[in-house]
Amino acid sequence: MSEDHSVNLWFAALVVVFCLLLSAFFSAGETAFTGASRSRMLFLEKNGDIRAKLVNRLLNMRERFLGTALIGNNMVNIGVSAFTTSILVNLFGSEGALYATVFMSILVIVFAEVLPKTLAITSPDSAALLLSRPMSWVVAILGPLALMVERAVRLMLLPFGIRIGENTPILSASEEIRGQLDLLRKEGNVEKVERDMWGGLLDLQELSVSEVMVHRTKMRTINADLSSEEIVREVLASPYTRIPLWRGSQENIIGVLHAKDLLRALDMVSGDATKLKVEAIALESWFVPDTTSLRDQLKAFLAKKTHFALVVDEYGEVMGLVTLEDILEEIVGDIKDEHDLSVQGVRPQPNGSVNVDGSVPIRDLNRAMDWNLPDEEATTIAGLVIHEAQAIPDTGQIFTFHGFRFQVLRKSRNRIMALRITRLVPVGNKAD
Incomplete structure (x- = not known):
């Protein structure tokens, strides 16, 4: 074997090793960027991490990034196979092609696919940050070629009625978060109570006040025509601090009596209940439609700085009442205090x-x-x-x-x- 021929073989071997490293780089990069946490990357970017900014930029051009990784990986895999075949054919003759196929299949599968992808998926965030800069350079170089391939693919799929990029979000953001919570709970990273709290928070937009309200058949109300002494006794015997007042029929709510306001007024008349004017103490009733979402009602409670409202249907008939506590219980679960009824059902x-x-x-x-x-x-x-x-x-x-x-x-x-x-x-x- 001549010296020049030996040099050529060594050069080809170095090219094979280099191509294997590039293939491993593309495989690891594709896996790392796909599995990286978007929320963590956004957090790191806001805290000034340049690498996270590069990761987010690449993820925002997902199709081009994946196209670049695919083109680059295929180019180096074809190159490594060609050079390896050339080396082994020179060494073993025509049988070298068979040896090259077996040898390169093992090398590519183990060292250019399985090993780098396994390392990347073990810690995708760290791997994405580590590969962010070189991957940005590669996308900048191969990006135009990936863009051309992408457009060619779009054109080829048009006759079949397939339009890439249209209606891509199959799941809503809340469904994706809920799915992530279920997955994390199965993996043991999120407790059931935490999953329920996050799920309850996501459900606020989907639920209406009619689904969590206290039905009118279970409302604790007071007849405004009772004497002041009887009303005071009713309020003191009630487990609630806010009680609707009615006159004529229980559907005719004329105000809401707050226990604290009643006791303050009672103190001002030196405890003489006969001197009280209950209707003057009562707060104005606040009526909300039964179709109001819990999220909107929560915002309304915060804006009005109150947490009690009466729920009415489309005809203006009182259906029940809803409180801030009812909405919070959808998030944190049942809230009980020493005055709550013990029956859970x-x-x-x-x-x-x-x-x-x-x-x-x-x-x-x-x-x-x-x-x-x-x-x-x-x-x-x-x-x-x-x-x-x-x-x-x-x-x-x-x-x-x-x-x-x-x-x-x-x-x-x-x-x-x-x-x-x-x-x-x-x-x-x-x-x-």
């Missing part, structure tokens, strides 16, 4: 079933039992059973749907008062 049984009051909201039951019963068509568990049964069931009837068995335990007229719910899907196989 959810009573787990030794055999694994759960006795539930019909008025228990589906969302509260899902949170308490970590279930996933649908709440799109009904607010309460009784409403869900009636919706699914398409009828008002009788006591003792049993229904099976959504992986649960529902047995009606007690009924009063047309209302389901209590149910027994048994999960049919084994806990270890639950999908939620």
Whole structure:
């Protein structure tokens, strides 16, 4: 073998090693940038990290970046295969092509694909930051070629009615966040209570005040025609600080009496309740439509610096009341204090079933039992059973749907008062 021929072989070998390193670089870069946390990169950029700024810039031109990585990877893989074949053919003759195929398949798969991608996915944020500058140079060089390829692909797909870039966001931002929370919880990085809190926050826009309000049949109200002494006793006996006043009928709300205002006025008349003018003390009623979203109602509560409103339907009829606490409970869960009623309406049984009051909201039951019963068509568990049964069931009837068995335990007229719910899907196989 001549000296020049030997030099050429060594040069070809160096080119093969260099191409393998480039292929590993493209593979690691594609994996790292795809798996990098956008929120963390935005946070680092705001804190002055230049590398994070480069990462975000590349992610904002995602198609061009991926096209560049794909073109670069294929170019170097073709190059490394060609040079390796040339070397082995010179060494072993025609059989060298077969050796090159086997040898390069192992090298490319192990050292140019699996190894760099495994290292990158182990710590994608760090890898993306490390590769941000060289990857920016490569995109700047190969970007025009990637852009031409991208346009050619778009043109080829047009006859098939496929338009790249149109309607790309399949999931909304809230759905993506919710999916991430579910994934993190499965991986053990987020506790259930934290997932529920974030999920409740995301649900504020989707829920209306009618879904969380206290129904008018459960409202604690006071007849304004009672004597002042009787009204004071009613307020002191109530577990609530704000109580609607009505006159004539309970739907005719004329104001809201605050216990603190009543006690302050009572002190001003030296405790003589007969001298009180209750209606003058009462606050003006605030009525909100039943279709108001919880997010809008929360903003309204903050703007008016109050946290009590009466909910009315499209005809102006009072449907119930909603408080700031009702909205906060959708985020943090049930809030109880020493004056709250102790009845929760959810009573787990030794055999694994759960006795539930019909008025228990589906969302509260899902949170308490970590279930996933649908709440799109009904607010309460009784409403869900009636919706699914398409009828008002009788006591003792049993229904099976959504992986649960529902047995009606007690009924009063047309209302389901209590149910027994048994999960049919084994806990270890639950999908939620």
